[in-house]
Amino acid sequence: MISVRGLRKHYKVHKRPPGLKAALRSLVHRSYTTVKAVDGISFDIRPGERVGFLGPNGAGKTTTLKVLSGLLHPSEGEVTVDGHVPRLREEAFLKKIMLVMGQKQQLLWDLPPAETFELNRAIYDVPAAQYKQTMDELISLLDIGDLIGKPTRQLSLGERMKCELAAALIHRPRVLFLDEPTIGLDVSMQATMRTFIKDYNEKYGATLILTSHYMDDVAALCPRVIVIDKGLLSYDGSLDALVQRIRPEKRVVLRLSEQVDAARLAPLGGKVVTHEAGTAVLQVRQEAVNATISRALAGLPVTDLTVENAPLEEVMSELFAENKARREAAAHEAPASESVPA
Template sequence: MIEVRDLAKHFRVHRRDPGLGAALRSMVRREHVVVRAVDGVSFTIQGGEVVGFLGPNGAGKTTTLKCLTGLLHPTAGTVQVIGHSPQRREPAFLRRISLVMGQRNSLFWDLPAADAFEVNRSLYGIAATPYRAALDELVALLDIEPLLTKQVRVLSLGERMRCELAAALLHRPDVLFLDEPTLGLDVNGQAAVRTFVRDYASRHGATVLLTSHYMGDVTALARRVLVIDGGTLRFDGDLAALIEAHSPHRIVRVTLRTPVPADSWAGVDVLSVDGAVVTLRVPRAETTTLAARLLTALPVDDVAIEEPPVEDIIRQVFAHA
């Protein structure tokens, strides 16, 4: 569904030092620098995959998505999405994709959401019967029935985001690009969007490429992740493999029935002690052995073995890069 080979996107940007003198000089002699937003990125995504696209601010995620949707022309390399070259912006291509950007508003600010949906129906040439079926399904999945008659300007961020998703999916695209879809939403709003995206992809076999700074989005939706930093792809593979490769330790939380002497933890990396709960960092290979020893030697009420936060692992990937 998506094939990217040696994609590069470079921008020629005006550079000027601060101060009045520099401002005057720039009027007659402008200096420019080349920013390599994306530099030699390659990957392939199969139909029906949900893939997380991770990276820090300025890593090149949004630039890549814009090249995949035809909003930007690549400086070099080739991009194919559903057999089309996105930069040509062919109607047959545009009818099969959708781009949702959490920091951008695509609905008409002064219209009720229902009217904005009708505009999209007209733009995409959707017949009345399939349009009504798609709208009913999206209204039910996103729980937006009470929002349809309200002006977009009076909706909360979470309400508007759900309406944005509905508008983007009325034509039932085969490929869905999501750029920070839960940006600024509260916990309930994030959960609602994640559930919807998972259900939509499952029902329609859609291919989804998702960027997010919330690791909860990625862990809830994607098994495969692409990690980009400095415009270069640093990792492409299974999320579990990423955790395994960059996190040699696990977190073990021990809940005690009664306190124990401090020397009971000799030779173990203790991260914190909070009353009866002791948090340990243990090498992966030793986790099972240590847990069994603790259960035998100490008054243990419960033992929980956890993976470290994905955010920490991603930071390590960037640090190694």
């Protein structure tokens, strides 16, 4: 469905230091620097897959989505989406895809969302019967019946986002790019959006690529993740495998009926991550989990016990730290190797 080979997107950016002197100098001499937003990534995505793009700010996730949706022309590399070259922005391609951006909107600001829906119906040439069926479905699933007649500007962020999603799905896109779709939403609205997106993927077999800084979005929606860092692909695989690779240890969370001394936790094995009133969290090697649980149940007033993976936020931070250390080591080695005589 989606094939990306050696994708690069570089920008030439004007650069000058602050201050009047630098401003005057830039009148006659402008210096530029090349920003490597994406620097040679390759991957394939099968039809119907749900894939999460992860990475720190400025990693190149959104740039990649914009290239895939035809908004940006790649500097290098080959990209196809369902047989189309996105940068050509053919009509057939644009009718198959949609990019939903949490920080950009397509709803007409001063008109009710119903007007944008009608506009999209005409632009995407959606047959009347299909439009009615889709709208009935979207209105019911997203619970937006009372909203679509109010001016967009009068809707709350969550209400607006639900209408944005409805506007994006009127033509039933086969490929859905979601860039931070839950940004700024409260927890319950995030959950609503996740459920809806997952149902859409399952019902229509749509391929879905998601970027989000909310790890709960990724964990709930994406069996596969692609991690991009400084424009490079640093991981492509299942979320579980990523957690296993970075943090193979498990978290044993103990809820206790009374406060216990830290000394009583030591014999359980593993490392104490937190120990607060009534709760202790231990980090334990996977093979030692059973023994730790047995010892805890035997020696402590345990009222509840759970075994979890390390939080995804921590896993990602560790992965990014690893990548950074590797980059710095490579940069450190590069000058030395250059000085070796031929």
